[in-house]
Amino acid sequence: MLPEREREDEPSHEQKREEDLVVSPILDAMRERRSIGKLTGDVSDAELRAIVDAALCAPNHKLTAPWRFTALRGDARARLGALFAELAEPVAPSDPVERGTFLAKEARKPMRAPLLLAISTRTVADPVIAAEDFAATAAATQNALLAAQSLGLGAIWRTGATAYRSEVLAFLGLDPTDRLVALVYLGRPAMEPPKERPRDVDAVLRVIE
Numbered sequence: 001m002l003p004e005r006e007r008e009d010e011p012s013h014e015q016k017r018e019e020d021l022v023v024s025p026i027l028d029a030m031r032e033r034r035s036i037g038k039l040t041g042d043v044s045d046a047e048l049r050a051i052v053d054a055a056l057c058a059p060n061h062k063l064t065a066p067w068r069f070t071a072l073r074g075d076a077r078a079r080l081g082a083l084f085a086e087l088a089e090p091v092a093p094s095d096p097v098e099r100g101t102f103l104a105k106e107a108r109k110p111m112r113a114p115l116l117l118a119i120s121t122r123t124v125a126d127p128v129i130a131a132e133d134f135a136a137t138a139a140a141t142q143n144a145l146l147a148a149q150s151l152g153l154g155a156i157w158r159t160g161a162t163a164y165r166s167e168v169l170a171f172l173g174l175d176p177t178d179r180l181v182a183l184v185y186l187g188r189p190a191m192e193p194p195k196e197r198p199r200d201v202d203a204v205l206r207v208i209e
């Protein structure tokens, strides 16, 4: 036991910053994870499988395994890009030059990474189970992001109005009742990670005793 004076000098639990509580590679990984939008190189099958395996470790009430993982690489990305452009046509500018630029940008979107991992969830009529399945699949997505980072890969969770379209589900070979949770873009990081986001625990935490 420490002498009284020394114990008084120690910061209390409340005084300690969250970061100082414990040295943990998992906490470090969560704090350091950033969306990496510029991706290059390749993702090996072993890396892909390790990422999906980590995703499967997510908590899942009643072990419903609601998730599906659909990886797109090579030409499949260009085909998805063509679909993105087709789906964006109704909202494209009418000016021919602007329209061409806009649609070309849509078509290039899936080409921003060597591998896209579509993570989807089944949907069921029971609203509680449906909510829990979606939550489990979102947790699986975060596991995938952290696994990618720990393998030295970059990743970004992307979605958007077009990605949620039923035509995209069909393209992915999924059931019309499935729901897309994320298109995780994966590859070798080709940019510095964005700077740390400010976090304020006090602003969001309330303790009721």
Ligand SMILES: Cc1cc2nc3c(=O)[nH]c(=O)nc-3n(C[C@H](O)[C@H](O)[C@H](O)COP(=O)(O)O)c2cc1C
Pocket (backbone or CB within 6 Å): 033, 034, 035, 036, 156, 157, 158, 159, 160, 194, 197
């Ligand atoms: C459900 C969901 C959808 C997202 N969709 C997009 C997207 O379509 N495009 C994009 O650039 N980032 C998307 N993001 C990533 C967020 O923009 C990103 O996490 C946020 O800016 C914080 O940055 P960080 O991940 O580096 O901490 C999405 C994140 C979530 C959770």
